[in-house]
Amino acid sequence: MFEYFPGNYVWNLGVVAALNSGGQIDEVDRACRPIRELAAQGSDVGTGEFMAAWQAVADQLQKQAEEAEKAGHRRTAGQKYLRAAVYLSQAERMQSAKDPNRNASYQQCLDLMAKTFELLDPTTSRVEVPYGDASLPAYFVNASTDGMPAPVMILFNGLDSTKEHMYTSGFGTELAARGISTLMVDCPGSGEALRLRGLTAEVETEKWAAACVDYLLTRDDVQGDRIGLVGWSLGGYYAPRAAAFEKRLALCVAWGANHNWGEVQKRRLQREGENPVPHYWDHVLWVWGCNDIEQFITLAERVHLDGVVERITVPFLIAHGENDRQIPLAYAHRSYDQAVNSPKRELRIFTPEEGATEHIGLDHFSHVQTFIADWVADTFTELDSRP
Secondary structure: OOOOOOOOHHHHHHHHHHHOOOOOHHHHHHHHHHHHHHHOOOOOOOHHHHHHHHHHHHHHHHHHHHHHHHOOOHHHHHHHHHHHHHHHHHHHHOOOOOOOOHHHHHHHHHHHHHHHHHHOOOOEEEEEEEEOOEEEEEEEEOOOOOOOOEEEEEEEOOOOOOHHHHHHHOHHHHHHHOOOEEEEEOOOOOHHHHHOOOOOOOOOOHHHHHHHHHHHOOOOOEEEEEEEEEEEOOHHHHHHHHHHHOOOOOEEEEEOOOOEHHHHHHHHHOOOOOOOOOOHHHHHHHHHOOOOHHHHHHHHOOOEOOOOHHHOOOOEEEEEEOOOOOOOOHHHHHHHHHOOOOOOEEEEEEOOOOOOOOHHHHHHHHHHHHHHHHHHHHHHHHHHHOO
16 A cells, blocks of 8 residues: 555555545645654644645635636536545544534535536435435435436445545446446445434444435336445445345445454454544544443444344355455455355455555555446346346
């Protein structure tokens, strides 16, 4: 993995995520250069300065975008709004859950995404997925042509990602090029659902999946029997858990085999493995709505797929990096070995020689996401050919 900040895994993860989500190396360098010395003090120290440095680049881009828009240069403006959103979303992800300015930064990111869709990508729109007495905010990338229904993939995010990270990754664009729409959802415990609506994570993720399927079935541009689900990072638990119990799903992808996330938390208490974000324990308490670590660990013990993945009865892909420093590779094998009732189970391990070997392939994102997009497209085609 490219390591701008030697020895600081968490900050480096943000850098490679930005670069693999449309960021430009000069802009990323200008954001990172003022904070290089701070990075040597650990991931928790200097996150406010991290935000300020990346915010400055995002604000400059936003100003340039506004000038381009006034001049009638819509594409140029849209591209700059998009990159500003990339940098802002990565910097916001690094902040403490207790930071009082966090929601304002996130709202700016939402506004930047709205301008991006308006000027650059009219096929993507903001939608709301009804969920109990509330709703889950989402982005829908519409691959339907001539009003014909298209297959669709629901994308669940992880512990610290958002639907903005999903969109800027380009995965929806890859699926659309293969004739597949995408519903990118801020699940409870993530993104806007957590930050602005106070919805915390739940163990029973099939409830979120059912709400998404219910919503998609109301759309005339969706092929109702071709709805799949993919989840990255902690979504590697969320998605298989959902597919095991929500039987209207046609296929499932674990983008990072988070087979026993509760066990990972106990390892992190012992300082084993890498954390995905600074201020880690404050972050997980926020996501899961827990008051203290003891309560959180008790809850996290239920977040595993033992006794669950054997209930998956649809095609199931597990994609995992051999050098994933957050989630042990052994979990990928465990998910595969237990998914005995899937009619098409596949385990794809990405090696250091080819790249995409770090957590969810962030070090070579295009490689892993095009593999997954091809697998999804091929599997939908195979399902269409069956009697």
